[in-house]
Amino acid sequence: MAYWLMKSEPDVLSYDDVVAKGVPEEWHGVRNYAARNNMRAMQLGEKAFFYHSNIGREIVGIVEIVALAHPDSTAELNQKGEVVWECVDVRPVLKLPRPVTLDVIKATPELAEMALIKLSRLSVSPVRDTEWALLCRMAGLD
DNA sequence: GCCAACGTTGGC
DNA sequence: GCCAACGTTGGC
Numbered sequence: 001m002a003y004w005l006m007k008s009e010p011d012v013l014s015y016d017d018v019v020a021k022g023v024p025e026e027w028h029g030v031r032n033y034a035a036r037n038n039m040r041a042m043q044l045g046e047k048a049f050f051y052h053s054n055i056g057r058e059i060v061g062i063v064e065i066v067a068l069a070h071p072d073s074t075a076e077l078n079q080k081g082e083v084v085w086e087c088v089d090v091r092p093v094l095k096l097p098r099p100v101t102l103d104v105i106k107a108t109p110e111l112a113e114m115a116l117i118k119l120s121r122l123s124v125s126p127v128r129d130t131e132w133a134l135l136c137r138m139a140g141l142d
Numbered sequence: 143g144c145c146a147a148c149g150t151t152g153g154c
Numbered sequence: 155g156c157c158a159a160c161g162t163t164g165g166c
Contacts, residue, residue, distance in 0.1 A: 007163095007164090009164090031162095032162095032163095053163085053164060053165090054163090054164060054165080057164090057165075102165080120163080120164065120165070121162080121163045122163095123163080123164095
């Protein structure tokens, strides 16, 4: 099982928004090949951190992948009429007892290699098992 | 609001 | 195929 991190601007879609909707959220709008490829690699049941970019700049919750990559309903086809942009669906799992801020992540040597830090513009990125476990502990989870 | 990083586009 | 110009993301 792989772990992931997905960014959202909370004024567009916050973790609470996803919870309030009560239905799986189609993670549409990604227009970056690396991010798309990461979504294609996701398996059902895998978990992702939900990160608030721009406002807050912190990991606030965990979501679960409930639909494999499928065509992004908001995307245009390319000139050949092919699907280029895809997305997964997620559902909320839990809100972190203590959100983990970007500042704290940056100040933690064990997390210095995270894609969140190294590739700051990548909106869907992998998280290593060790990073996941540490972040969960920092967030106040078992 | 600014700007660095970086991905994409298009001229050559 | 190179690279300058441009657009976007996201931290500051």
